[in-house]
Amino acid sequence: MITEALKKKLKEIFGESNFLDSPEHRIAYSYDGTALLGALPDAILIPTNVEQLSRLMKLANEERFAVIPRGSGTGLSGGSIPSENSVIILMNKWDKIIQIDPDNLTAWVEPGVITGRFQSQVESMKFFYPPDPGSSQICTIGGNVAENAGGLRGLKYGVTKNYVLGFEAVMPNGDVMHIGGKNTKDVAGYNLKDVLVGSEGTLCVFTKILLKLIPIPSASKTFLAFYDSIGRAAETVSAIISARIMPAMLEFLDNPTIRAVEDFSHLGMDKNSGAVLLIEVDGPRAVVDEDASAIAQICKSAGAVTVRAATDNAEAARLKAARKSAFAALARIRPTTILEDVTVPRSEVPVMVDFINETAKKHAVQIGTFGHAGDGNLHPTGLTDERDKKEIEKVKEVFRKLFAKAVELGGTITGEHGVGLAKKAFLEELYDSPYIELLKTTKRMLDPNLILNPGKIISVEPRCEGALPRSREQIEKATRNMDNPSEAYF
Amino acid sequence: MTPRIPDDLLTQCMHCGLCLPVCPTYALTGMEKSSPRGRIRLMKSVMEGALPVSHEFAEEMNFCLDCQACETACPAGVKYGELVESARVLVDENRPLTLKKFILRYIVSKRPVLKFVAGLLRVYQISGIEKGVLVLLRKLSSNLYARALLMPRISRRSARATLPETIESQGNSRGTVAVLTGCVMDVFYSDINVDTVEVLVRNNWKVVIPRKQVCCGSLSGHYGDSELPKRLARENIKVFEETGALYYVINSAGCGAFMKGYASLLSDDPEFSQKAARFSSKVLDFSEFLFKTGYEIPQRAIGKKTVYHEACHLVHSQKVSKEPNAIVSQLAGTNICELNESTWCCGSAGIYNIVRYEDAAKLLERKMENIIASGAEIVITGNPGCLAQIDAGIKQRGLPLKVVHPATVLNRLYKSEEI
Numbered sequence: 006m007i008t009e010a011l012k013k014k015l016k017e018i019f020g021e022s023n024f025l026d027s028p029e030h031r032i033a034y035s036y037d038g039t040a041l042l043g044a045l046p047d048a049i050l051i052p053t054n055v056e057q058l059s060r061l062m063k064l065a066n067e068e069r070f071a072v073i074p075r076g077s078g079t080g081l082s083g084g085s086i087p088s089e090n091s092v093i094i095l096m097n098k099w100d101k102i103i104q105i106d107p108d109n110l111t112a113w114v115e116p117g118v119i120t121g122r123f124q125s126q127v128e129s130m131k132f133f134y135p136p137d138p139g140s141s142q143i144c145t146i147g148g149n150v151a152e153n154a155g156g157l158r159g160l161k162y163g164v165t166k167n168y169v170l171g172f173e174a175v176m177p178n179g180d181v182m183h184i185g186g187k188n189t190k191d192v193a194g195y196n197l198k199d200v201l202v203g204s205e206g207t208l209c210v211f212t213k214i215l216l217k218l219i220p221i222p223s224a225s226k227t228f229l230a231f232y233d234s235i236g237r238a239a240e241t242v243s244a245i246i247s248a249r250i251m252p253a254m255l256e257f258l259d260n261p262t263i264r265a266v267e268d269f270s271h272l273g274m275d276k277n278s279g280a281v282l283l284i285e286v287d288g289p290r291a292v293v294d295e296d297a298s299a300i301a302q303i304c305k306s307a308g309a310v311t312v313r314a315a316t317d318n319a320e321a322a323r324l325k326a327a328r329k330s331a332f333a334a335l336a337r338i339r340p341t342t343i344l345e346d347v348t349v350p351r352s353e354v355p356v357m358v359d360f361i362n363e364t365a366k367k368h369a370v371q372i373g374t375f376g377h378a379g380d381g382n383l384h385p386t387g388l389t390d391e392r393d394k395k396e397i398e399k400v401k402e403v404f405r406k407l408f409a410k411a412v413e414l415g416g417t418i419t420g421e422h423g424v425g426l427a428k429k430a431f432l433e434e435l436y437d438s439p440y441i442e443l444l445k446t447t448k449r450m451l452d453p454n455l456i457l458n459p460g461k462i463i464s465v466e467p468r469c470e471g472a473l474p475r476s477r478e479q480i481e482k483a484t485r486n487m488d489n490p491s492e493a494y495f
Numbered sequence: 496m497t498p499r500i501p502d503d504l505l506t507q508c509m510h511c512g513l514c515l516p517v518c519p520t521y522a523l524t525g526m527e528k529s530s531p532r533g534r535i536r537l538m539k540s541v542m543e544g545a546l547p548v549s550h551e552f553a554e555e556m557n558f559c560l561d562c563q564a565c566e567t568a569c570p571a572g573v574k575y576g577e578l579v580e581s582a583r584v585l586v587d588e589n590r591p592l593t594l595k596k597f598i599l600r601y602i603v604s605k606r607p608v609l610k611f612v613a614g615l616l617r618v619y620q621i622s623g624i625e626k627g628v629l630v631l632l633r634k635l636s637s638n639l640y641a642r643a644l645l646m647p648r649i650s651r652r653s654a655r656a657t658l659p660e661t662i663e664s665q666g667n668s669r670g671t672v673a674v675l676t677g678c679v680m681d682v683f684y685s686d687i688n689v690d691t692v693e694v695l696v697r698n699n700w701k702v703v704i705p706r707k708q709v710c711c712g713s714l715s716g717h718y719g720d721s722e723l724p725k726r727l728a729r730e731n732i733k734v735f736e737e738t739g740a741l742y743y744v745i746n747s748a749g750c751g752a753f754m755k756g757y758a759s760l761l762s763d764d765p766e767f768s769q770k771a772a773r774f775s776s777k778v779l780d781f782s783e784f785l786f787k788t789g790y791e792i793p794q795r796a797i798g799k800k801t802v803y804h805e806a807c808h809l810v811h812s813q814k815v816s817k818e819p820n821a822i823v824s825q826l827a828g829t830n831i832c833e834l835n836e837s838t839w840c841c842g843s844a845g846i847y848n849i850v851r852y853e854d855a856a857k858l859l860e861r862k863m864e865n866i867i868a869s870g871a872e873i874v875i876t877g878n879p880g881c882l883a884q885i886d887a888g889i890k891q892r893g894l895p896l897k898v899v900h901p902a903t904v905l906n907r908l909y910k911s912e913e914i
Binding site: 027028029030032033034035036037038040077078079095097098119121140142143144265266268269270330331332333334335336337340341342390391392 | 502503506507509510511512513515516525526527528530533536537540545546549551552555569570571572
């Protein structure tokens, strides 16, 4: 518990109006975009400068409370869910684009800048920032960097870490550290940047981020290709890659997802299609034209029923926006959508997709699958109702099998959402122990008192986080009543 | 406690956060509890007994403009409008009579009282007292002065008093339509009612203005009154049914949205559920009606730069956007301009701009900036609240701009009058 004396100290650091602990505020910061997870923080702090954060970390080490950084709360692995005895720091108000440097193709931003806003800003200057998560309209750059977010353009352009040149961060001991810079080449020291990018808010809080920009492709073309079956769509994906074409986007939706998305976005997609591919190629006009006609041909040869090109940029934007709505649109079918994030090597996508469907069928659960077919990152989404506990158990069982299969195929349990709380158990179960031990050692070394977003990714020591109970007593009580107490995965 | 915010509706929200960027109140505060997702979580906590119907909860429910932009943005199909309205019923039951409740319950929804108050206001406006007051306020407080500008001119006579109950079509009748004159519309903008009727008659419709029609119930409904709107709905269903009209043409976006919702409002009413469903299916917004049935294109186009502001209750509640946009584009021809954030709330939101003036003013500021940037000289919008709000924005800034209803535009073009 945050004591009265501690509250007073926090108010001294942050000011009366930037310390919030009403039940309403605490409830509103008890969740993020992840299904079934939630816990109340003890207080919410709105920092206005780096020094406050530094002082907060020092105080947290003295008084032993947890600090949970949060942007827009769109994460899908429970990365910003509070833990026991914690305060939330709200970074979404740090939303300035500090500098766009056309000579060095870089931009300094504050962590709370909305990704979509940043993209439009740089695009208006004919630059390009490719990482494009599904939640780009609301997620923050800071969150993207913390989770090493992927998105729709990962296939050709890579993910967030490929665009982070450097940053300023507050470390768990309160030190303010600077890393990287505008240099294209820089090998001074260990590559710690890549340790911190994707550290899911457990190793540092980003306070200023330096991003790499690239020139915007001069042309692009977007298609939809509809198929009777998922199999033929998967064949198309392999055929496109084998033809040495690198689309900017190669996304797929299965039938349940098509139905849900069409109900929301009214794009005129045939709701009986077995699968659809959303494909975008970009680059110089001549290349785009050549790739586009080759792709249209490949789609048809692989058995596409129809191939439709967007007539203009506005329609292309609508198609992409509709694809981005897939996750939430699936909630039209069943209210609780447990979105997963398994990734396999590209060539294994057809195998994985088959396995997902078979396993769902065998366990009689509904799964809608969509994802980034081009980079092997799939989002099988359990369609359930959180009020039906038995069904939730069944879905969990199915996901356990999917994760194991993905790892067996040389894939991974998360391609872009991070481990957070949701995947923690699987990480420790499915990966070798030297790796897990190194993760734990790194965490202990940088954050010996476990104050920064503790209990995420790995358990360094038993803690009380995860599903709803938030105090040790509650957990103990729950443990006594539960047959299988270790299952706080979701 | 019997749950009064339906659990199914609450569970539908999977807190993905896609509602956040379109929510005007989240844009104002950046705080999660002022977002649709946050409010739904608060409601859930109240229903689960984890949070009392606290003052802060009530504030948050009333801070929401109920613009329903989040519903348009929500891929999961959460019916947020229904949620916030039922939350307000909960709040209403737990709170004493407020200014808002008083205005809605005892003035707006009671025609004789409304008429009397309107009469007093009109005396205040034409006697010169208002002028004096405005001069004084301007010197004393810019804030109070700005608030005073929100008051539109009271119409000289209500359309219901000047127009006969039945008006024959101009040429061969295409059928009968009934028109709702509305409360706010007829007190402040009775000319728009006259324009609406004249446009319909010119397009060969026989028009009935039922004398016994009552307030549609939207204002009190949106602010958490549970019984009054149902009573008003039943009354209107009876009265409109008697006209035998093919369609009920509504020129206030707010009223239209609410009347389309009579079907669900009275779905549990054994006597009225079917009638309500039939009633709602006949309700069309003025622009929707013209688009659906076709209308005479005026000889000349609007001669000034024109933009269309999409009223929340038209675009978000009724999902009517294509129709008015098409009509306005047609009427403006080459003079049509693009309005950035045309579907972003202007801050009017019923009587929100009176009871939460400061917040509404910030939203109006954003709207006015967009309007000014568009280079428009004419703003067209289909809701009395938006008309009054944007008009106040124009007056405060002394801009050479006009805000008008599509019916007025069309009628003036027909008559070759100045807009």
